[in-house]
Amino acid sequence: MAKWVHVASMEELKQHNPLLVVVNNEDIALYRAKNQLYATDDLCSHAEASLSEGDLKGYVIHCPRHGGQFDVRTGEARHFPATSPIRTYPVKTEGNEIFIEIEQD
């Protein structure tokens, strides 16, 4: 069953500055790109790296380890060596608060 979970407030999420949040022991990266909010798995699909430590340019997060790139809107891998997509999550706001929709048992 899917459930909306509060993860952060807008003050914590700066434009072009990803934020790591933990939901149900899963690391999720939050992004504010062109004033829209997005969420993906924090773990790069190529190897062990935290995408929230990477650079967000437009809608593309650049992995800090080997430079793989992903579109944060779709999770699609955009640049080698990343070839597999990452999972994305629906995001909504209520006032100043940010919520992610995740599957729960």
Ligand code: FES
């Ligand atoms: S760990 Fe991200 S591109 Fe290699």
